[in-house]
Amino acid sequence: MKNKLKFLMVAILSTAILTACGSTPSADNSLSDIKQKKELIIGLDDNFPPMGFRDKSGEIVGFDIDMAKEVGKRMGVKVTFKPVEWDGIILSLNNKDIDAIWNGLTITDKRKQQIAFSKVYLQNKQIIIVKNKSKVSSKVDLKDKIVGLQMGSSSETALSSNSQLSSSLKEVKKYSNNTEALLDLNADRIDAVIVDEVVGRYYTNLKPGDYKVLNENLGVEDYGVGMRKADAKLTSEIDKLIGEIKSDGTANSISQKWFGKDIINK
Structure with missing residues (x-):
């Protein structure tokens, strides 16, 4: 009886430790959640022309804004742009206040330790x-x-x-x-x-x-879109859609609009 009780207590304790340590991986529901709510929330600094900034009427515009809107259209969701303090934007992402960072975000080794990146879309x-x-x-x-x-x-x-x-x-x-x-x-x-x-x-x-x-x-x-490391499906979807935008010439048109030249990374 004592052996059975001892075994039961060890099993309960082991389960508690595994749960506390987060050993059970959480499901990657990011993409399905976004499609269900039909909204993709992009965090940005809204004072970075021409990537993302406010025009004379106060509307957020820019190269990255047009790129993100095109991805949202092809994903079938509305894109909402949420201005965030730049020095805290990675924390906002990991706290799930936003779904992605799309704002001339340079890919660095330090940032790779904190978040995932799309493929390079612009150099x-x-x-x-x-x-x-x-x-x-x-x-x-x-x-x-x-x-x-x-x-x-x-x-x-x-x-x-x-x-x-x-x-x-x-x-x-x-x-x-x-x-x-x-x-x-x-x-x-x-x-x-x-x-x-x-x-x-x-x-x-x-x-x-x-x-x-x-x-x-x-x-x-190199510039990339920043996402949470756990959100592999969302990262894959954005990579796929950016690839489509490049291959069909849409990215070229957006680049010509803002820079007068195609500077998209192929």
Whole structure:
């Protein structure tokens, strides 16, 4: 009797420990839940043109917005965009306040430890912009020239990592934002601007013919859609639909709209 009682107590204790430790895997119901409620909630920083930002009427628009809406349409659900503080957006995702992060999210090893990513849909380069009339056609031509960039940006990091280029420059002017740098370029106060391609092509597309982008760049970073690690079915579905959007030319049209060029990662 004592042996039976002892066995029963061990069994109960083992079950309790397994439950507490979460050893029983939770079902991946993310995709079915989204389709059932007919809503996909996307978290974003709504102040990141051209990826996601508010227009003059207050509506959230942008390249990633159009991409996400197209995925939602093909999934048969409404896409709701939920502005979230960027430094806490991964926590919001893992707390299930949002279903995905779609907002120029760079794929990094650190983030891979916290969340899952879709396949790369866009590569963001650090590009060099000059005026259309400029004789500068390569990085070598920037010797003894004045270059502008946004302070604390990836562009600043990319330039400082290229000692050969940075040491050849006459001066590096740092601005609080890229708009100020481009205004100085337009006014001939600087010779070139180093900037994220997604930002630079958006602004130059607003004034076609005024600027040109050099063929050379200062580095590449990959963008992906962020989802919870447990949500494998949702990740697979978004990968599939992004693939369709690329192959049928829809992604190209969206890219042309915002950047004046197809910069979608193939």
